[in-house]
Amino acid sequence: MRESYSKENKVGEGTYAVVYLGTRQSDSKKIAIKEIKTSEFKDGLDMSAIREVKYLQELEHPNVIRLMDIFMAYNNLNLVLEFLPSDLEVVIKDKSVLFTQADIKSWLLMTLRGVHHCHRNFVLHRDLKPNNLLISPEGIIKVADFGLARAVPNPREILTSNVVTRWYRAPELLFGAKHYTYAVDVWSVGVIFAEMLLRVPYLPGKDDVDQMEVTFRALGTPTEKDWPSVSMFPSYNKLQIYPPPSRDELRNRFIAVSSSALNLMCGMLEMNPGNRWSTVQCLESAYFKELPSPSNPADINISSS
Amino acid sequence: MSAQFEMQLYLSRPYLTRQQILCAQKNTIHDRRSYNRKKLLIIKFLTDLTLQLNLPRKTLETAIYYYQRYHLFNLFETELCYTVATSCLVLGCKQAETFKKANEICTLSLRLRKMSNINSEVLDAFKKRIFQIELRILESCGFDYRVNNYVHIDDYIFKFGKTYALDVNICHTAWIIAYDVLKLDLLLTVPQHIIALATLKVACKLLEKPENLCSQYEMGNTDRDLINEAYFSIINFYINAFDLCDLKDNLPSYIPPISIERFMVLKANSGPEEGLTELTESDVGSDRFLEEQRQYSVRERRYVLSTDIMRDEVEALKISGR
Structure with a gap:
């Protein structure tokens, strides 16, 4: 049988894979081929590759990257993914791209829909950041890179807290929690929301210790009152206690955003993971019901002016 | 290039x-x-x-x-x-x-x-x-990660046990039987939650407890066939290879001593042996998926999970005349 894909130029290289641009022969559609480097790891096939296939096979949603195919070639494992030429990090950083509150609302809505789909299929993403929110040629945001994802753990299962890129890491992970939930992803989306509004990273810690300092200085150090048992974490006693920001302070930080936008952000950046909003609460928030309506993704111009 | x-x-x-x-x-x-x-x-x-x-x-x-x-x-x-x-x-x-x-x-x-x-x-x-x-x-495995992902036998023994308020001894016995199940080819035949149900059914019978798992578990005819397949495979294993089983050596004190005869009686009381419908020998024999050894010399081997993709490929081949 003749294959239906052609592999063209190399477009990127990560720790465990090389990404090529390709074409699907049947409809000349651009695709991305991720060639997994199988022989170069001391533990065999990399966990990230396994997780990527495992979870993308289970998930099918307009706001989640699509795994189209898997094939072995020259004894290398290849994943065929839809080709997504841009990502949110590039757009946020490119100051020549101008976007509106309605555009931000549209991006946040698409992100939350993608993350909600993961959660309702019992998958934690654990590495949400602008760089992993890819943008299709039609302007659709797609959650990508499931290399750190995992199924929702059983109640007594012990997990590693060394997940999520530092700036987007939830407080329970900063404290080294051995068990956590969907709330870690919601926190990351909250930080991404703030970054879209500010156009600079919201909580840019220099290292793991500084990340705690930066996070709690900006959002207040959690206390036993709002997060019972938080002081049981070993690193808690070394913390400087900062008060949470007042509503006025938040308004000054995020000028020109509506009250419901601030409510949503506060819900997503709730210190206590038990009280943090779920993706359903986020999607049902007043922010998405008030004007301006989210932009039509295809109408958002993300190319430099 | x-x-x-x-x-x-x-x-x-x-x-x-x-x-x-x-x-x-x-x-x-x-x-x-x-x-x-x-x-x-x-x-x-x-x-x-x-x-x-x-x-x-x-x-x-x-x-x-x-x-x-x-x-x-x-x-x-x-x-x-x-x-x-x-x-x-x-x-x-x-x-x-x-x-x-x-x-x-x-x-x-x-x-x-x-x-x-x-x-x-x-x-x-x-x-x-x-x-x-x-x-x-x-x-x-065809790179099919859907198996062994969320569903495992022991997890589901306890989940079903909890859902249907089964006695802890039934679950414990089923858990021991589930270890014996690993010696069969059953993992290749039916999904793990079905094996969990079948082990619970065998455990109920061994402990002489009433069970109506099949009616409690909302199932279609396919599920019933799968459970029967698993149930009779387990019973047949104990009848045909009793000496190899671990159950007899790890019998909890609350189970009366067991023997091959006990399983023969169980089988006799279980009605006609039912399970998955087999295809005819010639149909199975002409299945290229099973008949042909894997050709690793073919440099590119593609794996799909959906029959739709397979159908699309066949259509594309017909159109292109390849």
Whole structure:
């Protein structure tokens, strides 16, 4: 049988894979081929590759990257993914791209829909950041890179807290929690929301210790009152206690955003993971019901002016 | 620069009937007695490895699924089977999210086989072989990660037990039976939640407790056939290979002594033996998925999960006349 894909130029290289641009022969559609480097790891096939296939096979949603195919070639494992030429990090950083509150609302809505789909299929993403929110040629945001994802753990299962890129890491992970939930992803989306509004990273810690300092200085150090048992974490006693920001302070930080936008952000950046909003609460928030309506993704111009 | 590939296309079929399994094994297992004898030793070996590495039952179950699946499409070689088993455990750890360093697993594997002089050279050569087999295992599963992902037998024994308020002794007995199930080909035939239900059904019968799991568990006819397949496979195992079972040696005090006769009575009281409908011998025999050995010399091998993609490919081939 003749294959239906052609592999063209190399477009990127990560720790465990090389990404090529390709074409699907049947409809000349651009695709991305991720060639997994199988022989170069001391533990065999990399966990990230396994997780990527495992979870993308289970998930099918307009706001989640699509795994189209898997094939072995020259004894290398290849994943065929839809080709997504841009990502949110590039757009946020490119100051020549101008976007509106309605555009931000549209991006946040698409992100939350993608993350909600993961959660309702019992998958934690654990590495949400602008760089992993890819943008299709039609302007659709797609959650990508499931290399750190995992199924929702059983109640007594012990997990590693060394997940999520530092700036987007939830407080329970900063404290080294051995068990956590969907709330870690919601926190990351909250930080991404703030970054879209500010156009600079919201909580840019220099290292793991500084990340705690930066996070709690900006959002207040959690206390036993709002997060019972938080002081049981070993690193808690070394913390400087900062008060949470007042509503006025938040308004000054995020000028020109509506009250419901601030409510949503506060819900997503709730210190206590038990009280943090779920993706359903986020999607049902007043922010998405008030004007301006989210932009039509295809109408958002993300190319430099 | 652009390249085009010569390809083979496989549709994932994670579960097969008994006849289909036998058909596939015809190509790969030339001495069935030797395979069966080794399989029991491998299960013991993998059990020892998982115990010493402090891994849960789900990892063992995943490794055994891989071991059996591998030998549907790859030649069974007695001298290689411990290496294959170790590779299955390395991969099983990754699949079940109970990650262990390959070094740790490989060293222990060599040590359990009483290998002397385990130096870094020996270890590296062993690991290299393990990683080559790892991909072959995944190919024999069609890269279908849906199996052994969320559903494992022991998890579901307790989930069903809790949902249907079953006695703890029933669940405990089912959990012991579930270990014996790993010796059968059942993991290749029916999904794990079905095995969990079947073990609970056997446990209820052994403990002489009333059970109506089949009516409690909302199921269609397919599920009923699957449960019957699993139930009768388990009963037949205890009748045909009672000496090999672990249940008799690990019998909880609350179960009256068991014997082959006890299972024969169970079977006699269970009505006609039902299960999955087998295709005719000629249909099974003409199934190229089972009949043909895997061609690793074909450089590109594509794996799909959906029949729709398969259908699209066939249509595209018809149109292009290839």
